[in-house]
Amino acid sequence: MPELPRVAGAHLVGSINQPSAEATFRVVAEELGDDLARIPDGEVGERFHWILFQGAAFDAVDGLSRVPIDPIVVAGFDLRPTVLDGTVEAAALAFGPLGYADAAAASYADFVRLREEGVIADGTRFQVCLPSPLAPITTFVAPAHRAAVYPAYAAALAAELDRIAELVPADDLAVQIDLATEFAYLEGVSLGGGPLEAFFADGGADAPALVTAIASLAAELADRVPGAAQLGFHLCYGDVAEKHFVEPTDAGRLVAVANALAAQVERPIDWVHLPVPIERTDAEYYAPLAEWALPAATTPYLGLVHHEDGVDGALARIAPAQEAFARAGVASFGVGTECGFGRGPAERTAGLLALHHEVIAAATRP
Template identity: 65%
Template sequence: MTAIPRVQGAHLVGSINQPTATDTFRIVAENLGADLARIPDGEVGERFHWMLFQGQVFDMTPGLARLPIEPIMHAGFDLRPLALDSSVAPAELVIGELGYAQAASDSYAAFLALRADGVIAEGTRFQVCLPSALAPMTTYIANVDRSSVYPAYEAALKREVAAIASVIPADDLAIQIDMATEFAYIEGTSLGGGPLDPWFAIDTSRDAIIAGCVRLAASIGSAVPADVELGFHLCYGDVGEKHFVEPTDSEALVAVANGLTAEVTRPINWMHLPVPVDRDDAAYFAPLAELNLAATTTLFLGLVHHEDGIAGATARIDAAREVLAAAGVDEFGIGTECGFGRGPAERTAGLLTLHADILKAV
């Protein structure tokens, strides 16, 4: 008889609604620290709205210019697309610093101070969350120029990875690649700018789009040094605490997770998959039977929801366990389906302790 998987440990996706990295580290350590292997800085400051601040990076890039249309404002950011302006050949386009390495360096200093004071437990890693290159490209670059501009942004993101790894010791560092925009392409969903053109896929079939998404993300993940922990957060978005489309089941998530496992050229330490709040049925979890993660990869299911607490999470855990046993998974952890930085700050402590309470209950 296949053993029922154990439920052990929690994972924080990234965003946490606190004013500073120090505030984030403190509230996390006090309410969930014993169950975490790594702690993010909460994506504070200009990263509050995930990667929308990358528009200013594109604005400072010679060779790119905003389309001459009225500003498209969202959360204080102008989402007007940029296009190549013919002043720089696409092959010579150079995108400068993205801001992630500087933010990581600043937050790591706060992390070290709190660990020295005993607030953060020894052995806990500092987690840096990065968007896939496809996300800011899709948000800010005109569709006709995405394939031409992408190599420059991918190169810039890899330089950020190298810069982060150069200032944070490998045994203290964990890097997560966030894949949300990918699932808009996979599901054929518009993100507000019209239909998405999967320029990176060999054709427009679902399998080809999944393969293209995996190829792009695997290139970034493979650039993370082998002695640094690496994880992937697969996501259906979190605008207004709501997915851009609700997944029918976990089939696409499993396909992407298995693709990354096959294509990333270094170990993957964790994989995080979301579970919608209204899904505790066998149909949603059934595709997990085909999950083929490496033995070195810890699975985290984003099944913690503040709306239904311990009871809801337990129902989703029970639905997942039998299927995961069939896939040979002997242990998995829990988390929320996405970051909770856009939720109210006063909910943070209770949501963190909810993770701990769920782990105790199961």
């Protein structure tokens, strides 16, 4: 049996239930700072429900209109899709600011100040989390119009990333790209409007071709991250009411996408985060990790920390993961939660952060 990989370090995928970026930085630094290479701002304010605030960006585009039905309200956001209304050609669509760069600028100012005060440790990077363009397009554009609108939104998101790279020095910056909607396409599930059709892949594409197409789209944004900055991916099966849109049968599709990203993205990938359902302590779920083919410089993080069963539950999930990763020659991996926890109760935050440290300590105890 190959040597088992070490468990080292934690990763936060973005969303944390705190009232401000400063509050996020303070509680994270206090409870988990020594185990983190990067700290996100908690996706506070309008970003609390991931991409749902992006509906306003679609509303502001000349040439797009909401379908004339009653509002579909989720967490205060209207999710009615938009369509091309015929007043502007698709090639001429122009999105304004999307809000990500403005949020990063404000949060980074707090981050720098707190680091200068010694609250945040020197060497810790500021983490910015962005969706793939596919997620807002799928949520806010009617199926027949997605292919036509995609280039305009993708260009706007790329411009946001470019501005973030201008605002934050590359050696201070870590960019995470969230891939969640992609797994709804791969799993063939409905997110509310019927089964998804992969407009970005050749018709009838089989699963390997679809994985390649997903990685290719993600690479277009990822390769814009400056070389001296860090780049990572959060692979996700959704988090509505702390539940996946479908439970993965095993880690197979997650590993397939991770491997495809390594093949498609031209710059180094520093980390990839994969979710682990709470009930999966069986070897079958983790077996595909033996096919992990990313370079040693890419750290895998497994989202196996669950507040419901604490250290013991995490250790039960770590054991089969170590055995599978060992077969792939992985020397170490880190831990995290399945997804962000910004929509869980705020009073859980400090304890959940501390739990990461407790899991790492228990997993490394002789």
